[in-house]
Amino acid sequence: MTDKLLPPKKKNPQLRQRVPTLPPAMRSRAALGLTAAAARGEFSLQHCEDCGAVQYPPRDACSSCLSVKLSWRETGRQGKLIAETRIHASPDPYYRERLPWRSGLVRLDAGPTVLCHLHGDVGRGDTLRMDLKLDKAGQGAMIALPVERTPDMADDPQLRSLTADPKHRRILITDIRSPMTRPLIDGLLAAGAAHVFVGQSESWRRGSDHEAIAALDKVSVVQLDVTDASSVQRLAAEIGGKTDILINTARFVRPGGVLGADTVFAREEFETNALGLMRLAQAFGPGMASRTADGVNSAVALVNLLSVHALSADPHYGAFSASQSAALSISQTLRSEFRSSGLRVINVFTGPTDDEWHQPLPPPKVPPKALAKSVLTALGEGLEDVFCGDVAKDLQERWRKDAKVLERELTGGGA
Incomplete structure (x- = not known):
């Protein structure tokens, strides 16, 4: 379970303080649809208008029939965690100061398998709820959340990094x-x-x-x-x-x-x-x-x-x-x-x-x-x-x- 977030300790001015860094921000134009959905609080993926296949990652042509008629629609959030990993080393400055960092693969009930961040209260094999959030770079990012709200759920470090929760602020x-x-x-x-x-x-x-x-x-x-x-x-x-x-x-x-x-x-x-x-x-x-x-x-x-x-x-x-x-x-x-x-x-x-x-x-x-x-x-x-x-x-x-x-x-x- 997520540990309760404690009030911050008084900072020591003699210690090095973190400087603002951003997660990787490069996205294709197609992927900006995820960012737009996250900004509005929606969970939207591309759907092929010809064959109906749900697309992930975002692309310019359907992975099943190569149609270019792809539209963004609200999509079911349910899925199952089929693989997970905990990253302990990273060359990226943003993640390097926030390790360890959990990520995993979730097979959505809607079809595709997505790579996403993992909330601390979900584990392999769990049925879970997907959400789209804006990361620090202002880009859409997927995070897997528990289906039912858990105690101190908002205190999870990875989820908190994707929100502006007022607790202790x-x-x-x-x-x-x-x-x-x-x-x-x-x-x-x-x-x-x-x-x-x-x-x-x-x-x-x-x-x-x-x-x-x-x-x-x-x-x-x-x-x-x-x-x-x-x-x-x-x-x-x-x-x-x-x-x-x-x-x-x-x-x-x-x-x-x-x-x-x-x-x-x-x-x-x-x-x-x-x-x-x-x-x-x-x-x-x-x-x-x-x-x-x-x-x-x-x-x-x-x-x-x-x-x-x-x-x-x-x-x-x-x-x-x-x-x-x-x-x-x-x-x-x-x-x-x-x-x-x-x-x-x-x-x-x-x-x-x-x-x-x-x-x-x-x-x-x-x-x-x-x-x-x-x-x-x-x-x-x-x-x-x-x-x-x-x-x-x-x-x-x-x-x-x-x-x-x-x-x-x-x-x-x-x-």
Whole structure:
């Protein structure tokens, strides 16, 4: 059984510390389908449209009939471990510092035999459940997991290296006034977070939950205004070296289209929603990127909350949608810039949330607890894109199917 993960010991500055290294990152273009599936939390393999054969590893032509009509589909996760090995020596710098490392061959019920990482609670002959995760290089990797959840399952070193689990980590939440802040704090502490910092701007505008949050054990309220570069930099100088996960909950929303919009409000939406993310990444990112190999409490993720209308604009929230699209582009660029360190950038997309600025909209709306749960799921599963709520999931599916049709439907150009 997996050993319980203990809190990290105080580091000895005289000893050599690990520097960020990445597992091998080279993949074929076909294999990027595995990466895309892992980013969304799916288990997808190529299926031949002519003969139906399931393919692994990914390829450009069917291994059975040589057809090039291969499509990615959700595939059954069940399989059986038929061989295993424990690697004790490796020329690769990433694995050399993490030995021994278990891997094995699993025969999937769907057909192919796959080479994968092995969770510590599975053994030869076991029936198991396969999962796709993003490794430190941002590439899709297979891991074999127990069918039923085991005690301390998430503490397995190989599984933990493929996720951003908050256990024993220190987290910064950027906005104490966000409706989801309290349920997010409760969820993080229940998941074993070592400490939670909560940002507060304009301290004279204290909300009803401020005193209750400030009184919580393992929680500190700190001064942070994401629209003020000096405020962000001061906090980064204070706690940047011990921030393992940064969750950006700061958001400014105003309804209205573009032609009649107040540009003062529009500027504030961009300052908070897009440029605020840039300021946070510039101030906290380099320090976090340097600590991605820092053991139990290594830095692992920057999380950003986005409206699903970052994909396709809602004309009733025109400037807000534009600021969300800008934030999405910034997060995609950050993924490229953080890739060499292994720091993960996670986007949690949501439909209309249950707050004062979305009150005129009809249900369904996303309650704060559901949004907080999606953030915790993204961290615990190591996902890259998560869609929270029925509206977000529906719009994402329609956008993937045909973005232009979705645009016409949202802007009133549909039938």
